Amino acid sequence: MQKSLKDSGGMGGWLVTNLGRVLISLIVPVITFVVLWQGFIFLRDSQAPKLIIVLVAIIWGVGGVALLYTVSNWLVEQLPIEWTQRLQPFVFVGPGVAILFWFLALPVVRTLILSFNGPTGKGFVGFDNYKFAFTDRVMLETFQNNLLWMIFGTFFCVSLGLLIAVLADRSRFEAIYKAIIFMPMAISFVGAGVIWKFIYTYKGEGAGISEIGLLNAIVLAMGGTSQPWLSQPPWNNFLLIVIMVWLQTGFAMVIISSAIKGIPSELLEAARIDGATEIQLFFKIIIPTIQGTLLTVTTTIVIFSLKLFDIVRVMTGGNNGTNVIANEFYLQRFTYGNAGRASAIAIILLIAVVPVMIYNLRQFRESRAF
């Protein structure tokens, strides 16, 4: 079949000999489209029981994507072989690249343009939004708080992660310890927010009232007075940072631990025979060997704390001096309805991660994966 169409020469001759094929090739995509559209309409308008809608949604979503790939690949394979070879890569790579452009690459440009426009996204205002972002009192407070998050949050995550990784390496129960420290990684920030809000909760003084929050109960037991912890700046920021440390230390620990496991045991043995103490071992061998990993973990957590949103949103809503950049972004866009200012804040977030982006690109070029 493939050979005969080469002989007939050119697209025109091929069309004539394959009229039936062309017709089918037109009908199949139309049917596919109709089926998928019907599914969409059903999901949007149906009043069916929730369970059925959920099942249909999953089948429609996953099946639809698989169907689209199969049909478009089938279409391309109906073409003459040189066209198949030319177009098939785009069937494979195209959808992914298209979605990346729609959801990440183009928005960078579009948000940049919006950041020079007014609240509704229209009307050029020059650098006004940036002027707001860098001079407004609220914004300066968010920068200050994010700095706290980035410095203290990262420091405690990485150093605790390192401590636990090194200690657990010497224990028979390593797996259990690590699983416990790692477990909060599976918990949502909202869930973690509830967990810690309960610890910080405050009922105040009064007849017959006993504190049900763990922190205040401990303070009372030690002879202090209970406090409304989350409404007292600047300490409330640190209480929120504790939550991030609780959530993210597991991440640091796992990555650092696997790096420690990668240190050749002969190296450690040789140093021990030479009479090095465990502390010398730690500072002179372990730390220098896993430097690269420590740097990666630190950058990852710094970026994480830069974009942090959920914890602050759930715990304090950014009130009482706990506001952070990502929460101010949300407030500007969705509470005050100012798309221009929100865009400027998003661009500032992007600029803050550009150094990491450049580093990643450089690493990628050196790896010569291509």
Place this chain on the structure above:
Amino acid sequence: MLSSFLVNLTLIIICLIWIIPTFGIFITSFRNSEDIFRTGWWTIFPHKGYVKVDEIKIDPSVDVNGPITVDGVTHTFEEWRAGVVMPDGRQLTWFGNKRTRLIEVNDLQWVGFDTRLTLENYKNVLTGLEIRFKDGNGNEIVRKGNDLSGAVLNSIAVAVPATIIPILIACFAAYGFAWMNFPGRKLLFTIVVALLVVPLQIALVPILQDYTKLNLNGTFLAIWLAHTGFGLPLAIYLLFNYISQLPRDILESAFIDGASHFTIFTSLILPLSVPALASFAIFQFLWVWNDYLVALVFLGDQNRVVTSALAAIVGEKGQDWHLLTSGAFISMLLPLAVFFALQRYFVRGLLAGSVKG
């Protein structure tokens, strides 16, 4: 020997600190709302506490506005109300307001395990039933429960496709980048690497504009696409690293046998990549299930997922700990199960993906 003991002791202390917060809400979620309101969750364990042993009626002839003498001890009403420890160790507390004329006698005794645990909170938060309880002043309060079971279903409808779709798309793309030749291949992949750390906030404003124009806001499709877009750079990057390292001869012999790219992809590459797919799948599933921001922006109040439903309870009923704790625990069940069952794959995915910000 001593150093091993110290290592384990330190780790046990740290682990206890790590586990107590979760443990606290776990216990609390099984206590009834009145108990939660009155005493800390740790009181379910055996402890020495005041137990009511008797009541004393105050004679109507006593002037409650002046000093009141009970059993030879004299205090003002306010002091009685706050509780007075008698010389013999009993604690006397005025119950209610001045008109009740009732004093409770409490004695310090050992209290055993509290066995008054209940599943009521879970029932309430999962369905939409009304719940009644008494507050500190004895007033009855009626609150409506939250329909968290609907939110769990929505979360499943969001998380399952939002995990599988990006994997499918990324797998095709990774195969294309690894084993096919086309113009712009290197440039496009460089863009993928660059997009790894782009914060998703950058996309929210313009994408919301698009969704409004397309009338997609609040639909499952909208949030699947958004999660796919935000998860794709890491997915393509991870799967490319894996797929491009599969042995070349397997593919070549398949080509010689006349197999097309599509057949090779579906019958060879997909099965061979299962470990990498699993790593990313767990990663993405946990991320989507636990996500709050994307769901808040694109789903709004229709089709609320578990995280937004829970956050809504925090906002509306911040002191209703019986709902909050059971709700939080429900939201954690599935991710914790996935996490403990597939921890090994998850760790592998983390190690491979630590370039992402």
